[in-house]
Amino acid sequence: FDDRDGWIWLDGAFVPWRDAKLHVLTHGLHYASGVFEGERAYSGHIFKLREHSERLIASARILGFAIPWSVEEIDAACRETLTRNGLTDAYVRPIAWRGPEEMGVAAKNTKVHMAIAAWEWGAYFGVEQRMTGVRLAMAPWRRPHPTTAPTASKAAGLYMIGTLSKHAAMDQGYDDALMLDWKGDVAEATGANIFLVIDGEIHTPTPENFLDGITRRTVMGLARKRQLKVIERTVPESDLARATEVFLCGTAAEVTPVREIAGQVYTPGEITRTLMTDYEALVQLPPDEVAKAAA
Numbered sequence: 001f002d003d004r005d006g007w008i009w010l011d012g013a014f015v016p017w018r019d020a021k022l023h024v025l026t027h028g029l030h031y032a033s034g035v036f037e038g039e040r041a042y043s044g045h046i047f048k049l050r051e052h053s054e055r056l057i058a059s060a061r062i063l064g065f066a067i068p069w070s071v072e073e074i075d076a077a078c079r080e081t082l083t084r085n086g087l088t089d090a091y092v093r094p095i096a097w098r099g100p101e102e103m104g105v106a107a108k109n110t111k112v113h114m115a116i117a118a119w120e121w122g123a124y125f126g127v128e129q130r131m132t133g134v135r136l137a138m139a140p141w142r143r144p145h146p147t148t149a150p151t152a153s154k155a156a157g158l159y160m161i162g163t164l165s166k167h168a169a170m171d172q173g174y175d176d177a178l179m180l181d182w183k184g185d186v187a188e189a190t191g192a193n194i195f196l197v198i199d200g201e202i203h204t205p206t207p208e209n210f211l212d213g214i215t216r217r218t219v220m221g222l223a224r225k226r227q228l229k230v231i232e233r234t235v236p237e238s239d240l241a242r243a244t245e246v247f248l249c250g251t252a253a254e255v256t257p258v259r260e261i262a263g264q265v266y267t268p269g270e271i272t273r274t275l276m277t278d279y280e281a282l283v284q285l286p287p288d289e290v291a292k293a294a295a
């Protein structure tokens, strides 16, 4: 992924894609002192850009470091990264981390660095899966209790169990993994939140030990605009057998139907299709209209 043309914003300036390199003693590499975002641009506008920049800053604060750029500066840098690369429909990846200025668990003297890259990224699970639904295995790892890890941060370190779980799922021929939380209730997929339709109502786990996704909140708003009932609650694993529709949502995954969870089969239905279509329409609106749509 590193050997290609393009420009990457690095600490305030654009560098050629191939030259955006770090020192091997970067603290973020050794001790996972890194936080990142995943954004999508549609027709030249980054969807919910402000929310993403704010979350990046908040994620860093949770890990105890301050990003030396403001929300406005990060917004502007993300937009410039798109235009500089000639992109209108793309994935945008800002990341901030502690640098190589100090080595060891203590890192108070490190500098905080930031980079932003953007590239074309079509359907997260592939075009066919988007239509027919993805298949999820049960993850071998559980989301930790919020006193075990800083679960409200989009911290690089939390993705260790995500990668392990996704690889385990792929090795069994599945697309992704469903992670339970530390107590055994439904949490999320490795890079997307989950919704279940039970008796025509939409149920989703309370985000107590995983990321409260920006797409998740958007989809809840879209559902309520459709007069659908949305219930945030603890979702026991046994509820998977009661659901008639299941779908995932996230910036990269958008709204993606689920057709199987470890042998339990679902048929993507009316509610999933409606929310997929509503989300596709919303992301195409200019930012001020997205705000007005209040979803």
Ligand code: PMP
Pocket: 038, 162, 188, 189, 190, 191, 192, 193, 210, 211, 212, 213, 214, 215, 216, 249, 250, 251, 252
């Ligand atoms: N959970 C995890 C683990 C994720 O990586 C993501 C994607 N950022 C989400 C949920 C969904 O978050 P969002 O809708 O803000 O992209």
